[in-house]
Amino acid sequence: MFENLSDKIMASLKKVRGQSKITESNIEDVIKEIRLSFLEADVNFKVVKNFIDRVKAKALGAEVLQNVNPGQQFVKIVHDELVQTLGGGAVDINVRENPSVIFMVGLQGAGKTTSSAKLALYIRQKLGKKPGLIPADIYRPAAIDQLQTLGKQNNIPTFPTPIGMKPEEILEKSKQWARDNMVDVVIVDTAGRLQVDDELMGELGRLKDIWAPQEILLVADAMLGQQSVNVAEGFHKRLNLTGLVLTKVDGDARGGAALSIREVTGIPIKFLGVGEKVNALEVFHPDRLAGRILDMGDVLSLVERAAEVIDEKAARDSAKKIMKNEFTLDDFLGQIQQLKKMGGFETILKFLPGMGEISKQLKNMTPPDNEIKKIEAIIRSMTIQERNNHKILNASRRTRIANGSGTQVSDVNKLIKQFEDAKKMMSGMMKMGMGRGGMKFPF
Structure with missing residues (x-):
């Protein structure tokens, strides 16, 4: 819902990043652009005015914090006032009575x-x-x-x-x-x-x-x-x-x-x-x-979403298989299905800090729903032996799989290549410590 608004605000805030000092002159254009972005998003004009007034007053009256450049501090001021406009904090539902x-x-x-x-x-x-x-x-x-x-x-x-x-x-x-x-x-x-x-x-x-x-x-x-x-x-x-x-x-x-x-x-x-x-x-x-x-991310919501849809034991088992180079096409299929439950790789990226721009760049690269369905059909057309050891997939086996899944041999070849590349990438990530402890990502 906020994608267009986010794009415009982030484009505006880029202009203050790197500034050595926050002054009325170097934030004036940014303030005007943010005001226009809010009005175009159909935000109530009084709300926009109050928001802009608060941001401007805090920005011009703020002392620059140590180790934080003025541009970053301005972004924080915008963030804090946006939180305030939205209500400050979550409000629990009252279900204390019985009933x-x-x-x-x-x-x-x-x-x-x-x-x-x-x-x-x-x-x-x-x-x-x-x-x-x-x-x-x-x-x-x-x-x-x-x-x-x-x-x-x-x-x-x-x-x-x-x-x-x-x-x-x-x-x-x-x-x-x-x-x-x-x-x-x-x-x-x-x-x-x-x-x-x-x-x-x-x-x-x-x-x-x-x-x-x-x-x-x-x-x-x-x-x-x-x-x-x-x-x-x-x-x-x-x-x-x-x-x-x-x-x-x-x-x-x-x-x-x-x-x-x-x-x-x-x-x-x-x-x-x-x-x-x-x-x-x-x-x-x-x-x-x-x-x-x-574009500061929302890791807490991602953790909650992951906890709801990901089988933690299966995630640990997958991590162990990746470390031992035993990750199979059957495991790959399971990871794809977990990703679908979470909304896909593009959705996950949107929850991570600084990944908004990257997720937009990946739009044309991310396999659409039909491509995901094709991958699932190809893997399901394989025997258990073939899923567990893709090295045995010779030309005749690939032809049989293509016929069984309603795809082309080139599609089967493409999937095998994607799987091998993904396997290398995940193995590298695990070795760097990205898969140890904390949240388990299904990729």
Whole structure:
């Protein structure tokens, strides 16, 4: 979402790197470019003005730290103020009551139903509590069916909302259902509208009276930009929101909503929806997002993502095989599949400090999805013996593999060459100590 904004800000900041001193004259052009970049990203103009004023005041009043050049110090000031604009720090979700009640509110199409299921999965996996889902959007029957399906697929208890029952009745009857199912956290998927109106707010107000929620989370579409800020203000005025869930941040939104909404409304962003899958929900960390925007990396998020998808034992075994020169095509296939789970090599690079530019250069070099599928098909067309010892792949075997995978012999030859090159590279990295201890990377 922030790729375009990041490119422009980084291009601007390059102009102050190497400066011997921060002065009003040598940062004026940079300040103007950053201001324009924010406005083009649809950031609220008042937020932009406040941000620029704070950066300028701190930059001109800062004493140069020892061993830190003025350019680097200016980048740090921009980073710190960006973190402040985004909210300062992560804000925990309140699930201390038993049961805790969470209302998911928002306009139609923002992603409330999917976000409800995502939040339920997060609460179970990360917080160790038992969630329960309550479909209360009676005006869109598909929403009820969708939430019940998602609940069933992920083994999450879901209230069997009957047809014809009013939202107030649903919430009242679900109290006993939650007790019977020993639910720790109740997540209510409320109805949406095409716009904020009195009828919707009246209904949500009545639901609050029936079962007071600990959290009222607005699900807002990041693609709407400034309109998301207006929607948040409208809901907050009537319901006193406790947090925000920004959805579709993996799309091509310009980022204005995320950069504006906290400072304009005062409501903390608690989660980001980063994909369509039910596990694609991230806790919002302002410092990590600021680091990504300024190409400082986000190693903590990468560690967390790796911990979720990588089999640690398999990673250790692979490392040992690489050190002993016993790494096989079967292991190579496993590493490719681990990379896919993490979003691919290009995605990993974006999390590492200073790698933003390199990841862009690799776009045309990184095998696309179809190429990855081709590699998987070729390896799966080999016998176990061939996967464990690629040296036995003579011409006839390569022809058979190509026919079995629907590829050309040249594709098989190319894969073998890629594998041998990767094997040498990984062996070299391990010998330099990059694979010892700490995080295990699947490459």
